[in-house]
Amino acid sequence: MVLHVLNSDGRATSVAKVASSNCTPKGHKTEAETLKGLAPSAIRAGARVPEVRRAGFLHTHRLLVESVVPGTPAGGYLAGSPRRFRTLIERLSCWLQRWASMTVVRRKLTGRCLREEVLEPASLVEPWLPYGAVYLAKLDALCSRAEGSILPFVAVHGDLTMWNVLVDAESARRGEEIGIVDWEMARDEGLPLGDFLYGAADAAAAVGGYADRGAAFDDCFTSGGRYSRWVAGLTNQLTCSLGLSDDLTILMTHACWLGHAAREVASTPEGSRGPFVDIVGRLGARRI
Ligand SMILES: Nc1ncnc2c1ncn2[C@@H]1O[C@H](COP(=O)(O)OP(=O)(O)O)[C@@H](O)[C@H]1O
Numbered sequence: 001m002v003l004h005v006l007n008s009d010g011r012a013t014s015v016a017k018v019a020s021s022n023c024t025p026k027g028h029k030t031e032a033e034t035l036k037g038l039a040p041s042a043i044r045a046g047a048r049v050p051e052v053r054r055a056g057f058l059h060t061h062r063l064l065v066e067s068v069v070p071g072t073p074a075g076g077y078l079a080g081s082p083r084r085f086r087t088l089i090e091r092l093s094c095w096l097q098r099w100a101s102m103t104v105v106r107r108k109l110t111g112r113c114l115r116e117e118v119l120e121p122a123s124l125v126e127p128w129l130p131y132g133a134v135y136l137a138k139l140d141a142l143c144s145r146a147e148g149s150i151l152p153f154v155a156v157h158g159d160l161t162m163w164n165v166l167v168d169a170e171s172a173r174r175g176e177e178i179g180i181v182d183w184e185m186a187r188d189e190g191l192p193l194g195d196f197l198y199g200a201a202d203a204a205a206a207v208g209g210y211a212d213r214g215a216a217f218d219d220c221f222t223s224g225g226r227y228s229r230w231v232a233g234l235t236n237q238l239t240c241s242l243g244l245s246d247d248l249t250i251l252m253t254h255a256c257w258l259g260h261a262a263r264e265v266a267s268t269p270e271g272s273r274g275p276f277v278d279i280v281g282r283l284g285a286r287r288i
C-alpha cells in the first residue's frame with residue numbers, strides 16, 4: 001500500500017510504502033536496500049529516482065518512506081498518443097542503455113541461471129500453452145546452446161510498467177529525465193533487455209488504455225506492427241551496445257515474457273489465462 005504524506009499546503013512531501021507481505025524472501029534485499037544501491041547509477045544514467053528517507057517496520061510489515069518523484073504516471077499520460085509513445089520509449093531506451101553500460105558485469109551463463117530464469121517459469125506456464133511441450137523442447141535446446149556463454153548481466157528494474165514511470169510535460173518537451181519508482185523487483189545483476197521489451201509493450205498498451213496487451217505486443221514485436229520498426233531499431237541499439245548475440249537476444253526475449261507469465265500464473269485464479277501467458281503463446285509459435 002502506498003500513502004502520500006502531505007504537508008500543510010496539500011503537496012506531497014514523502015511517500016510511505018507498506019509491504020503487502022510481511023516477509024522478504026531469504027537472500028533477497030529489501031526494496032530500500034536495493035534502491036539505495038542502485039540509485040546512484042540510475043541517476044547518473046539520467047533518471048529521477050526516490051531518495052530513501054526511512055526504512056523499518058509498521059507492526060510486522062516493512063515500511064519504506066521515500067521522497068516524492070515529480071511527474072505523472074506515463075500509464076495515463078500515453079493514453080491515445082502514439083506520438084508520446086515514440087518520444088517516451090526513446091528516452092526510456094536511452095536511459096536503459098546508459099544504465100546498462102554503467103552496471104554491466106560479464107559472467108558465464110550457468111545451467112542454474114537458465115533453469116531459474118527460463119526453464120522453471122516455462123514449466124509453470126506450459127500447461128496453459130497450445131503445443132506447450134513442443135515449446136519446452138525448443139527452449140531446452142536454446143538453453144543448452146547458450147549454457148557456458150558469456151552474458152552481460154546488468155542492473156534491472158524488473159517492473160517497468162508505465163505506472164512506475166513518471167513524466168512531467170515540461171521536462172518531456174525538453175527531452176529530459178524521466179522518473180522511475182517502485183524498486184521492489186529491482187536487481188543488481190539481472191538479465192539484459194527485459195526492462196526495455198516489457199516497458200515498450202506496456203507503453204504501447206497504455207496508448208490503447210490497456211484494453212489489449214496482446215495487440216500491444218503485436219504492435220511492437222510482430223513484423224508489420226504499428227511500432228515494430230521503431231522498436232526493433234531501439235532494441236538493436238541496446239543489443240549492439242551490450243554485444244548480445246542473436247541467440248542470446250532471442251533467449252533474453254523468451255526469459256522476459258516467461259518471467260511475467262509465470263508471475264501471472266502464480267497470481268491469477270486457477271482456470272483463467274492472462275495476457276502474458278497469451279504473449280508467451282505467440283512467442284512459442286515462432287521459430288527459435
Ligand atoms: N516516490 C514516489 N514519488 C511519486 N509517486 C510515487 C512514488 N512512489 C510511488 N508513487 C506512485 O504510487 C504508485 C504506486 O506505488 P508503487 O511503488 O508502484 O507501488 P506498487 O508496488 O503498489 O505498484 C506508483 O505507480 C506511482 O504513481
Ligand SMILES: [Mg+2]
Nearest residue numbers: 163164181182
Ligand atoms: Mg508499481
